[in-house]
Amino acid sequence: MLIPLRPGELQRLIPAVATGNQFRVSVGKPQEVLQRLMIAAIGGVITLLISQSQMSSRWGPFWLVAGVVFLLYVLWGPIVQAGQRNATLRRYPAAAIFEGEVADVITRERVENRHEQADSRGRLELVENRRTWMLLELEDEEGYLGRVAFPMDKKHQPIRRGSLIRCLVLSERKDFSKIDAFSDAWLPGLRLWVGEYPFLLRPAFEELCQLRLNNRR
Known part of the structure; x- marks a missing residue:
């Protein structure tokens, strides 16, 4: 038996933003976690070093924010991945x-x-x-x-x-x-x-x- 959903029900059942369960699944295997840690560490350190050398210029704050974003990749990476996966059904x-x-x-x-x-x-x-x-x-x-x-x-x-x-x-x-x-x-x-x-x-x-x-x- 198939019962078609009403307008808006699909979006309420499959969220655009990752839930806690979706985040845990999207974190992945230890190898994937290690890969994210390496990207976060390398990208974060490089961009923060650049920001230190550019603090006197107008680009200094940009590089500082980019460094923080890289360091938080371990957290936002799985969130973005879960959101993309949810979108495959929401569409x-x-x-x-x-x-x-x-x-x-x-x-x-x-x-x-x-x-x-x-x-x-x-x-x-x-x-x-x-x-x-x-x-x-x-x-x-x-x-x-x-x-x-x-x-x-x-x-x-x-x-x-x-x-x-x-x-x-x-x-x-x-x-x-x-x-x-x-x-x-x-x-x-x-x-x-x-x-x-x-x-x-x-x-x-x-x-x-x-x-x-x-x-x-």
């Missing part, structure tokens, strides 16, 4: 609440990164870091709709075929004849949220589902 002209069931549960191994490291004999070997992902096939009374994929955790083990699931579906077409994207998803029977990234303001989505779905029954 769609058509969005609807989907209520259906899990048609199938699939697990797959994905290679997250590769790197070379020396073995006990000093020879370089390729090492792959793998992670198990869960893919949920979604369907309703009209048939197959698509899939939601996310890194698997222990809390996801209770998910079974037939589990009730709700999410947002997004499309370039008002009639939803082609589904272009999915948000994170809510399994109310398990009280469990799943998804690679927390697009939705989750309490607001749960409340909207309760209101709109109850009115349809």
Whole structure:
């Protein structure tokens, strides 16, 4: 079942500015954090040194502000990244609440990164870091709709075929004849949220589902 959102509801469910959950996800892996720290430190030190040498000129305050901005990159970098990711769904002209069931549960191994490291004999070997992902096939009374994929955790083990699931579906077409994207998803029977990234303001989505779905029954 698809229930189209009313004007403005999509923007209320997916904020333009990063939430706390979105910020935490966008911070990323330790390697990404280290990269941001290096950019912040190098960029901040260089621009602050330039500002010291330019304090007597009109460009001194500009370089000082630029140095502070660089030093705060560790904080504003994930915020900007989350905002850009939110915008990928906020831009769609058509969005609807989907209520259906899990048609199938699939697990797959994905290679997250590769790197070379020396073995006990000093020879370089390729090492792959793998992670198990869960893919949920979604369907309703009209048939197959698509899939939601996310890194698997222990809390996801209770998910079974037939589990009730709700999410947002997004499309370039008002009639939803082609589904272009999915948000994170809510399994109310398990009280469990799943998804690679927390697009939705989750309490607001749960409340909207309760209101709109109850009115349809």
